[in-house]
Amino acid sequence: MKLNVATEEIATFYAKMLDHEYTTKEIFQNNFFHDWRKEMTSEERKKIKHLEKCDFKEMHKYFVDRNEARKALPKEEKQKLKEEADKIQEEYGYCILDGHREKIGNFKTEPPGLFRGRGDHPKMGMLKKRIMPEDVIINCSKDSKTPEPPSGHKWKEVRCDNTVTWLASWTENIQNSIKYIMLNPSSKLKGEKDWQKYEVARRLKGVVNKIRSQYRADWKSREMKKRQRSVALYFIDKLALRAGNEKEEGETADTVGCCSLRVEHIMLHPELDGQEHVVEFDFLGKDSIRYYNKVPVEKPVFKNLQLFMENKDPGDDLFDRLNTTVLNKHLQDLMDGLTAKVFRTYNASITLQEQLKALTDAEDNVAAKLLSYNRANRAVAILCNHQRATPKSFEKSMQNLQAKIDAKKEQLGEAQMELKRAKADLKAKKDVKSKAAVEKKKKLLEKIQEQLLKLNVQATDKEENKQIALGTSKLNYLDPRISVAWCKKFGVPIEKIYNKTQREKFAWAIDMADEDFEF
Template sequence: MTEVSAVPLANENHRHEEFNQMDGDYSRDSANFESSMEINESSNVIKEEPNNGSFEENMKNGTGNGHGPEKEQLKSPKKEDGYESDDDIPWAQRLAKAKQNGSGSEKKAKDKDREKEKNGKLKKKKKEDSDEDEEYKPEPKKKEKRKHKEESENDYSEDDYKPAKKKQKKDKEKTKKTEVKKEKKTSSGGSQSQSQSQTQSPKKKKKQEDEEDVWEWWKEEKKPAGVKWNTLVHRGPLFAPLYEPLPSGIRMKYDGKSVDLSPATEEVATFYARMLDHEYTSKDIFNKNFFADWRKVMTSKEREMIADLKKCNFEKMAVYFKEQGEKRKEMTKEEKAKIKEQKDEEQKIYGMAIIDGHRQKIANFRIEPPGLFRGRGGHPKMGKLKKRIQPEDVIINCSKGGDVPQPPPGHKWKEVRHDNSVTWLCSWTESVLGSHKYIMLNPSSKIKGEKDYEKYETARRLKKRIGKIREAYQEDWKSKEMRVRQRSVALYFIDKLALRAGNEKDTDEAADTVGCCSLRVEHIKLHDEHDGKEYVVEFDFLGKDSIRYHNFVHVEKRVYKNLKIFMENKNGSDDLFDRLDTAMLNEHLRQLMDGLTAKVFRTYNASITLQEQLAKLTNPDENVHHKMLSYNRANRRVAELCNHQRAVPKTFEKTMENLQNKARHRELLDSKTIDNFQYKEKKKEVKEAKREKKDAKSGTAAHEKAKKKYQRLKEQLEKIETQMKDKDENKQIALGTSKLNYLDPRISIAWCKKFNVPVEKVFNRTQRDKFRWAIDMIMNDEDGDSYEF
């Protein structure tokens, strides 16, 4: 199951065609070009929001933010759609550059830029670079000059989204807005959100739509770059419940004897006890890390006594927790309802923030409880103690004024700040890796939604330029400069295989995983010929979350030869791209297109693949059920491309086993079980055939026969395999991640619209909340019909 077959995207030409064909879909209207120098300069000036009534009520004390009602935005020349030539560096960006260079004219700035580019190239030009088979000495360390200074502003100049088309419908839409509720409201009577005319499945309980207000931010003007909010009010984090010491009968044993531990020591012991039947506790690093950290919280007496983890017996604790778990399950309805009510209450109080006058859900308002760090893969820090977070560790970020959240009694915050250039509400430093953790808003919020929208807009812009970009990097395969060649080959992988960028990482701090730029020689194998294709690169490495990426990919001859060169005179543990890192790559990409980075390719290729596959697989005459099958298959192609396959879930295997046993006993075979039997049977046959083939003397007729049989059976097996795969398509591969993070929701929704599939079939409640902007844009806009499927 680990092997990823080469995805259909390998066919470059085909893809090119598709892109052009579908220009109308993944395209945009001419930019609504709002940026101006003034605004860029004063990006942190706080601007008063156009207020809606409830705002004041929510913000009882006003917000002494010192914001003035200034709202002048300089009109700048509208940029035409296009983006074709080299001259299309966004206007505002050029200005910024010009300023940096101390030159007033954008023209000059550009020239200077070109000069720099040239200089950089000349400087690098060495004798080593002759031609394709040049000899090149790998650098022991990658050290490349960064030639250009970064842009100082994130300007949104060129391709800001347009506020959705101003249609007359808008007024009607307005009525959909649910009331913004006051914080105080306790009357949670459910019957007031009748105005919701949304496509709601009738059987779904009216899930009290009272929480979040519908903020149609995509119809509003955008804030100047860098300003994330004008007012932000929230209640701070909800801390983990305090530790409750175990009942006196429940004790750990050391060396066979029950021991009383101090509360702190006991607490940490319970973390371990809870994980006893997890694989983690069998790992040396885990135990070593745990024990070291545990000892740190022990009293000196305890430390003296407890010297060996192996002599610790947590069994009694573990059993106790299991019992508690059982008890929880067996609680009465009333008890359960009570707990739920409590949770809802917490959600109401802590789970909401008011941002620019709108109530928005918070994603993770509960502070992570203490526990043992569960790193993935071979993480060097696994088992370390994740300490309890106290108010004194927490930084609060919110509006100035009286609505600053109060710390729990007897405590104070680490800091309260009012930084509207960031989106987080609270932050703290986590104790294992020392990295930052944040409380942020839910994906349905404006702040997240807008960012998501921008992401897909960038991907759309890439669509228009991808042809040229591909031409350019293919040209670079022949470059005299090794650094350029490496860059172009890496980019090719990122584009073709949707690899991640691959930042360097510290192996003392994290598991040894790689992405494109950090690939090492040992991660690829070159096959002059494989499976009937020539120039095949075999990738085999651990990527994010230590998920294996294993793929055989046919590549162009030039790429193949380049790889050979890159690998010359290197050890397996040497970097494949020794003259490249993500910073350089992204800097190059930024020069090709505003906002372009490595990850945009993943978004773009995922989205275009979905659209392409939907076009190919959808049959308008089929029923909704079949159409959904097609949709899921298209989605699955994307998941394959992104390598979002999860190991066959344990539950799935178990299910199969159970089914089989049942079936045997009751002779009641359902189709799933039959498939599974067939499959296993066939597999056995194949194995046998293989052995027969092996046993038969080569050259003899028997051998030939066995070989044929083997081939035939193998094919049959493959057929069954794919059939099963189809049936269980949604279980073998995790579609969720690509659906949530890579697929432009507008494609899915436009597809629904065109083929009369209810959106609810494709997106569940949460997803619809997250993608409300897209649903609105497509469903209420004739643009929605311009997608070609």
């Protein structure tokens, strides 16, 4: 069936995703089909009534073949494409800020497609519309030359606001959120902001014990409001929970944070698995990621939770005398600039620093030190609930790794046999040539043993990492100076921890931190 251009384009969005698990989810299918039908002509609508009767396989094959062809291009062709991309980057990827040429982060608008969302997002599969010049607000200085819109179009607005750091913005159609064109993380402005964020978290270190004593005392307060606030603060501190902001009803998934927890989100166990006073949490957090945890808490916290839940229905607020505004105002009173996120940054960074001290062995080789680093980072990711689904390619890449390990073991066996033969040869001949042969075989054996160890460490790391996302905490919650200091102290190349883009983002930390840096 020949489709009109708009209908066909939207069909290709779905076809490209055929081998993705999203397209197997009912909510994704329903949202896609609903939005697709809206864009069809009346003739198409009469014919196309059921998604399961549509066969997208040929379209899917077209895109797979096109990708394969692109991968198989000769080196010169690939180089040509790279040069074209670099030319665009050179023209649009920079701006002048306070007289300095700064790199722009994301200078392209998002293309149209199907909204994926994270977790079980209720809007997954909906159509993300194409951004037109008429949707875009340009922000530049009064004396600059305003960029020209594409011919026949005009910008939504051109403004000169030097109190914000974005260069252009538009509102996307799925959640009505504003998207921005910002400076690259490596820019001076972003670096300063980053540095300030970690300095606020370091300031918390000086007052955190006082804050903890205060909220412990408030567990016994006569005011219910104070009790609720102190228990919530305990959770934010101990479990790195987000404060949770109010949202429009029905706008997004039913996600909650600490202040918006409901009675149904927790279960109290006086005793569970040999531990006392256990709270079982089960709710959808930011980005619809499920937060599930069983935590033993202090007895007064447990008693207070029992009190807060008395005579309430499952759908009632657990902290009915508290909201994020009240909590944030209280945090501000405790320390200038303090928010729930600062607690998260502080606890994440402190955890990394303590774990690195406990896990790193100076005698280890670089591969083993990196495993220790990733284990420390993993402890932070677990604290912050940075989970991910096991990657689709996990099984295959594990099999490939195992095959490499098996081949290396075989190689090791052969090298051991060869060394044995060389030693026997030396015993019989006792000449210089035989002695040199033994040394050579010894070196080869050691090299193979080291390679095998490296592969085994890699496999352990991969297995432990399959359901944990390390990137989020590494880029947003961990003071990079801790990692830089660790690298310098233990002789680990910084590029093993941070890739090129990340090294640009954290250039300020790489310059600033020496091996004795303490968070």
